[in-house]
Amino acid sequence: MKVALIQQKYHKDKKTTINQSVEMIAQAKEQGAELVVLQELHQSDYFCITEDVANFALADSYEEDLLFWGSIAKKYEIVLVTSLFEKRTQGLYHNSAVVFEKDGLLTGKYRKMHIPDDPGFYEKFYFTPGDLGFEPIDTSVGRLGVLVCWDQWYPEAARLMTLKGAEILIYPTAIGWFDEDSQSEKARQLDAWITIQRSHAIANAIPVISVNRVGTEKDITGAIDGIHFWGRSFVCGSQGEFLAVCNHEKETVLICDIDMKAVSDVRNIWPFLRDRRIECYEGLTKRYLD
């Protein structure tokens, strides 16, 4: 399966940014991609850097956005994973990944389940936690375990997708550094982010695609300087081995050909699902075992 990861900056307005995304999708198609994955909230800046009610207006175009991205999937005959700000009704919004088929039809949606809230990442203000559970999305290129950003720190999410038959895990994401952090702290954060996602591939013996944004976005309130999104989008195979990597923060169309036969072989050699002690896992459904 040939996939493309679109690693992008935000280009000052939605129209310019979307045009750039479509241009990159066209390049991906030229290179033979059947599955294209966009980064988290790829139509806008990472507005969660501050809490501002004015930003809810960004979701007013949600229905139009669906039509637009469906038309792009159809035009390029690709399975397309988008990440949109979903307005469900006023005062009720989700951080949603929406998947379109090659014919342009909406084939599935995932509402981000784990919502972060840290200085500069005020997502609990904007997004109601997802209520669709951890359900893979069936497409013509396979059953996709689409998750979003903060979900990537949760082995539970990856496992549940796998137990429901996901053949690949996909994480649109928006993560970066604060420039004021030390180089060593930045290195630890980047390495932790890569490692935890590779571990989901290993634990579940399925490939992982992670697409992160690039560029520095300022906090206009001045509470923090801003976020320096670190890019480094990658694909790894079912042993966690790198198949394709952006070792940089440039805008990139990263193409990767995933050998699904090799994936299948690994699942026989390392049969982790065989030995799970499910009768002793009840505690996983508890907040804390104190």
Place this chain on the structure above:
Amino acid sequence: MKVALIQQKYHKDKKTTINQSVEMIAQAKEQGAELVVLQELHQSDYFCITEDVANFALADSYEEDLLFWGSIAKKYEIVLVTSLFEKRTQGLYHNSAVVFEKDGLLTGKYRKMHIPDDPGFYEKFYFTPGDLGFEPIDTSVGRLGVLVCWDQWYPEAARLMTLKGAEILIYPTAIGWFDEDSQSEKARQLDAWITIQRSHAIANAIPVISVNRVGTEKDITGAIDGIHFWGRSFVCGSQGEFLAVCNHEKETVLICDIDMKAVSDVRNIWPFLRDRRIECYEGLTKRYLD
């Protein structure tokens, strides 16, 4: 907390091997270690390389072994994590990690919960899956989340230990390559083993200690050549960052000073436990969601 990892070969007989372990424990104590961790089944060869009823005799000395290792913990005034072949009654054996206090008393036991069975690793023949659950062991150096080898591939085990208050995860292990595998396959296996364990540190924001054996052990039945145990014992901090590593297959006393204050800071900065969607995790207690 100063810890020591004892990475060893099997020295042709139990007595010689144990003498070597004790000599290395003495070195660890000289260097100030308070907690010493031995590798999986450190008293013997990795006998699970074949299925042979004669090997059950290795567990006949279990009660004596407890007395012996308790006396060593007391002599060196260390908390000692051992890995023993436990005879519970005839025909009922466990792969158990037993922890002794500085005064020599047995303070807790963990019976390996996830039991592998692969060519050369016939553990389902020897060991009944543990029935003590995932319970951390309280000691004078902290609450230890002791797991064993194959458990290291299961995020569920690490999470349950953390939810029960474990302050550190500890894996005595015995893992290696088949010499006939390609270099690239060996590299993938080693990297996957390191990555999955580092991910448990990251997901749970607690340090991980992993102690693996070294040396090549032959399969006398000739079914396989044997196992080349890859060593590479390591300690990582709560962001998965390496704190101490054996980048080799030599016998080693690896000393590491773990800054538990740094661990505590990380748990506040990356509060993953806060956002778990426990009401949607029921599926984790199922075999497969088909």
